[in-house]
Amino acid sequence: MESINKRSIKQKIDAYKRSPLSLILFLLVMLATMLTIGILLFIIGYIMVKGIPHLKLSLFAWEYNSVNVSLMPALINTVLMTLIALLISAPVGIFSAIYLVEYAKKGNRFVGMIRLTAETLSGIPSIVYGLFGLLFFV
Numbered sequence: 001m002e003s004i005n006k007r008s009i010k011q012k013i014d015a016y017k018r019s020p021l022s023l024i025l026f027l028l029v030m031l032a033t034m035l036t037i038g039i040l041l042f043i044i045g046y047i048m049v050k051g052i053p054h055l056k057l058s059l060f061a062w063e064y065n066s067v068n069v070s071l072m073p074a075l076i077n078t079v080l081m082t083l084i085a086l087l088i089s090a091p092v093g094i095f096s097a098i099y100l101v102e103y104a105k106k107g108n109r110f111v112g113m114i115r116l117t118a119e120t121l122s123g124i125p126s127i128v129y130g131l132f133g134l135l136f137f138v
Contacts, residue, residue, distance in 0.1 A: 016023040061070045100118075104111040 016026070058068055059070065060072050060075075061068055062072055064070045064073050096114075096118075100111065100115060104114075
């Protein structure tokens with residue numbers, strides 16, 4: 001069985017011979033990709049090498065005091081806050097979507113505003129909402 005990409009690779013090589021700028025730009029993109037991956041792996045490796053020796057079982061103890069600073073209460077609170085937010089927001093979002101798609105009139109001005117608002121909010125990254133909440137509430 002012959003390789004599927006044999007012909008396309010040959011065509012790419014011919015295209016690079018005809019247009020060396022395309023080859024240079026391709027190599028620059030590959031170099032930037034490899035550099036980015038290398039930096040990411042270095043950062044992860046550095047954190048692992050420096051952080052793993054400090055991980056101890058007492059770091060995840062159930063009691064939190066000035067002597068034993070534990071991560072367990074913070075982890076449990078994070079999970080609980082996420083579950084509470086999910087329990088509140090999931091039904092509201094699902095029922096709103098069902099109402100807008102199935103029951104709302106297409107030409108209604110109020111429904112149009114809700115759709116525009118929902119589309120606008122879905123286009124904004126969640127980190128922007130987080131930063132706004134941090135600035136506004138803290």
